Amino acid sequence: MSVEDQVAPPGRAATAVEEPDADRLDLPVVLAALADPGRLAIVRALAECGEECCVKVGEQAGLTVGKSTLSHHLKVLRESGVTHTRTQGTHRYVSLRRDDLDSAFPHLLDAVLAWRDRS
């Protein structure tokens, strides 16, 4: 019952991108996802731009990487359970899974977001 639709049946299911269930979040995996400076910047940008944000968050985060690299980072964040991705047409809207993260690891996201890099 955990996995409703396995591999996108021909029916609807359009927006199904694999994301772990809220009760299956793994701390080491999440920490590893957040340990990359680029991904951390993305998460921070997502937190700042409110509810939902288009993939251009890469630009907003000041990322200077190629398309495929950005896609890879978003995939890591998505599969670790940090972000949710909604597909609409050719666009993808990314958002932080704040509630799920807060319930699985209380205050973790706050602690991470509170950090300011003094370079």
Place this chain on the structure above:
Amino acid sequence: MSVEDQVAPPGRAATAVEEPDADRLDLPVVLAALADPGRLAIVRALAECGEECCVKVGEQAGLTVGKSTLSHHLKVLRESGVTHTRTQGTHRYVSLRRDDLDSAFPHLLDAVLAWRDRS
């Protein structure tokens, strides 16, 4: 023949193990240090055994790795600023740098330690 006049002045300096200053802790580095399950187990064991703990924390943490691997993990934790290491004789006592971590990343350590793995 290896180290003629390298470092090691004839004086004291004994217990100097490299650890970053409290105001130089880097979040991605700390997160990466905590992202390894083995190191996370060590940190948890350190938190449970109070103030200071000998290196046998590896056993207490249930680590089944070799000496060199354990040494490596402790080095990563030390150099990331998560732990403090005090040398006494042939023994090394490891402790969490709770204060420094809490002041640099408030609630981060608490959030990490609060997590319980349901396997």
Place this chain on the structure above:
DNA sequence: AAGCTGGTCCGATGTGTGTCGAACTATCCC
């Protein structure tokens, strides 16, 4: 329909990391 375009996937590549055993260092104890 035909093309454009946002985004993913695929290979390749260089770099980092976890693991080990063995060699080495330093300290303690008899």
Place this chain on the structure above:
DNA sequence: GGGATAGTTCGACACACATCGGACCAGCTT
């Protein structure tokens, strides 16, 4: 002194990962 012992360091190895360009696929747009 001469071991014995705690711990680090040194290759070495396999594997994972960040990065890239280009191929590919699916919706828009005209």
